[in-house]
Amino acid sequence: MTEVPPPLLEARKLVKTFPGRRGGRAVDEVSLIVRRGEALGLVGESGSGKSTTARCIAGLLRPDSGRVLVEGQEVTSPRARRRGRRRVQMVFQDPYSSLNPRMTVADLVGEGLYVHGIEPDRARRRDRVVELLETVGLDSGHLDRYPRSFSGGQRQRIAIARALSVGPDLLICDEPVSSLDVSVQAQVLDLFADLRETLGLALLFIAHDLAVVHHLCGRVAVMNAGRVVEQGERDQIYRSPGHPYTRSLLDAVPVPDPAVERARAAARGWDGPGAQSAEQQKEGEGL
Amino acid sequence: MSDRSTDRTLLSIQDLRVSYPTPEGPCAVVKGVSLEIARGERLALVGESGSGKSVTARSVLRLDSEARLQGAVRLGDQNVLEMTSGQVRRLRGARVGLVFQDPLAALNPVKTVGWQITQPLRLRGVGRREARNQGVELLERLGVADAARRFDDYPHQFSGGMRQRVVIAIAVIADPELLIADEPTTALDVRVQARVLELLSELAQERDMAVLLITHDLGIVAGFAERVAVMREGELIEAGDVDRIYRSPAHPYTRALLDAVPRIDDSPGRRLSGGSGPAPRRSAAGKEEQ
Numbered sequence: 322m323t324e325v326p327p328p329l330l331e332a333r334k335l336v337k338t339f340p341g342r343r344g345g346r347a348v349d350e351v352s353l354i355v356r357r358g359e360a361l362g363l364v365g366e367s368g369s370g371k372s373t374t375a376r377c378i379a380g381l382l383r384p385d386s387g388r389v390l391v392e393g394q395e396v397t398s399p400r401a402r403r404r405g406r407r408r409v410q411m412v413f414q415d416p417y418s419s420l421n422p423r424m425t426v427a428d429l430v431g432e433g434l435y436v437h438g439i440e441p442d443r444a445r446r447r448d449r450v451v452e453l454l455e456t457v458g459l460d461s462g463h464l465d466r467y468p469r470s471f472s473g474g475q476r477q478r479i480a481i482a483r484a485l486s487v488g489p490d491l492l493i494c495d496e497p498v499s500s501l502d503v504s505v506q507a508q509v510l511d512l513f514a515d516l517r518e519t520l521g522l523a524l525l526f527i528a529h530d531l532a533v534v535h536h537l538c539g540r541v542a543v544m545n546a547g548r549v550v551e552q553g554e555r556d557q558i559y560r561s562p563g564h565p566y567t568r569s570l571l572d573a574v575p576v577p578d579p580a581v582e583r584a585r586a587a588a589r590g591w592d593g594p595g596a597q598s599a600e601q602q603k604e605g606e607g608l
Numbered sequence: 609m610s611d612r613s614t615d616r617t618l619l620s621i622q623d624l625r626v627s628y629p630t631p632e633g634p635c636a637v638v639k640g641v642s643l644e645i646a647r648g649e650r651l652a653l654v655g656e657s658g659s660g661k662s663v664t665a666r667s668v669l670r671l672d673s674e675a676r677l678q679g680a681v682r683l684g685d686q687n688v689l690e691m692t693s694g695q696v697r698r699l700r701g702a703r704v705g706l707v708f709q710d711p712l713a714a715l716n717p718v719k720t721v722g723w724q725i726t727q728p729l730r731l732r733g734v735g736r737r738e739a740r741n742q743g744v745e746l747l748e749r750l751g752v753a754d755a756a757r758r759f760d761d762y763p764h765q766f767s768g769g770m771r772q773r774v775v776i777a778i779a780v781i782a783d784p785e786l787l788i789a790d791e792p793t794t795a796l797d798v799r800v801q802a803r804v805l806e807l808l809s810e811l812a813q814e815r816d817m818a819v820l821l822i823t824h825d826l827g828i829v830a831g832f833a834e835r836v837a838v839m840r841e842g843e844l845i846e847a848g849d850v851d852r853i854y855r856s857p858a859h860p861y862t863r864a865l866l867d868a869v870p871r872i873d874d875s876p877g878r879r880l881s882g883g884s885g886p887a888p889r890r891s892a893a894g895k896e897e898q
Contacts (some may be wrong), residue, residue, distance in 0.1 A: 508880075510880055531798070573803075577869045
């Protein structure tokens with residue numbers, strides 16, 4: 322055994338291609354590391370491969386090649402994956418389709434406790450579900466209601482409680498706030514920050530919104546056309562990006578401050594290489 | 609915003625009320641909104657889902673046939689709510705242009721983009737060749753490379769950002785006085801969004817065209833609009849100059865909305881919900897959500 326403990330999650334040279342897809346590999350030799358308690362943001366535009374990467378890591382897609390390790394243990398075999406999967410849980414973008422509409426909140430949040438044999442006793446399982454709901458800021462009075470009677474933000478809290486139920490060390494979140502209104506998004510982002518602090522939870526946070534990632538993640542990886550073009554500490558990426566693609570993304574992120582926006586527009590000098598070449602490139606892909 | 613009416617006033621919405629019939633009786637969606645846009649002015653109407661911002665904007669052209677409208681919507685000296693449906697239809701594309709969120713839904717898949725762009729001109733008796741020349745020129749202005757050749761392509765041959773440029777071309781080719789843009793960049797990637805907003809802004813200034821921008825995104829408003837109106841639950845919360853609203857919003861809801869937006873130039877870890885300032889230590893998650 323080595324002296325340095327292995328990272329919580331490591332993805333090594335993941336490759337994924339989809340048949341018939343033009344423009345090459347969806348994921349092209351992506352390597353990432355998430356350490357215990359750390360939040361890594363994975364950002365990119367649509368089609369960059371960030372969601373496919375997340376799904377390969379979560380075991381929802383089988384990569385063509387490459388390895389996924391949880392604390393140094395390979396989780397690519399089915400048995401190992403089940404073990405690893407408890408440690409790694411996923412939260413999806415759309416809380417309307419990710420929750421079974423025919424299950425009550427108690428069943429949705431309790432399912433993992435039952436399936437993994439964590440809490441076989443029905444009454445104690447219910448108590449645990451109540452605790453989990455409180456952790457994510459939901460009233461335990463909702464136990465026997467169905468997803469349809471909840472707002473988008475509340476549904477996302479249910480999905481988070483469900484993910485937390487099996488005691489994971491890492492949450493993979495794929496655009497978990499992008500379908501929410503700004504005030505609800507703020508509450509869910511605050512919840513993620515709380516969970517990191519109180520549970521020591523690590524996050525792999527996939528988002529197209531660079532401001533959201535800046536807010537939540539201490540380390541950032543930027544993807545473009547299936548590749549990680551740059552990764553590093555938050556301040557380094559946002560204050561002195563090394564890659565022109567990262568710079569062009571940051572230049573385009575709107576800042577809710579009219580004075581700042583005027584200054585940026587004056588400095589920008591449009592028809593620069595950034596936006597135009599991105600669209601030309603997509604045009605070539607026939608999107 | 610009681611009475612800003614001047615001879616520069618282009619659109620004046622007065623005490624607009626919109627309701628939809630339901631089996632349980634009429635459901636009020638817009639509850640007495642008054643708003644004015646001057647010629648050439650860029651106004652953003654912002655709010656969260658269900659605020660009534662889209663319904664308000666759509667009322668200007670009476671786009672929802674089931675909606676019951678009360679109040680007055682004056683475009684110049686005419687009240688749109690008192691027009692015949694034929695008169696309202698003739699406003700579209702001529703005096704008022706429209707751009708919606710989903711460009712693919714707004715375009716006819718079996719007609720070339722050129723055909724669609726030139727329609728507003730052709731319907732007004734402009735000759736085929738002249739309409740085509742104007743269309744190609746406008747598409748070029750909107751940054752579509754090789755516009756003359758692409759003029760005879762179909763919508764599916766364009767990317768999302770390019771399609772939205774086509775939609776904008778259709779909306780502005782007949783030189784409308786007002787452009788209503790409802791979440792025009794919500795479906796676009798951030799770099800394409802920035803470019804499309806820049807183009808819209810330039811076009812508006814070149815043509816002295818007013819823009820009513822409907823959006824949930826306070827970030828893009830800051831760079832685009834001169835004035836902002838904030839809506840919540842069918843009511844207008846406040847309206848004013850963009851610098852004033854962002855610097856010192858009068859209404860706590862506006863303040864909370866602005867605080868809720870994460871920014872790349874901000875200190876990370878700030879609490880976004882419920883009050884500004886640095887993060888207070890809290891043991892468990894909050895329960896602010898209604």
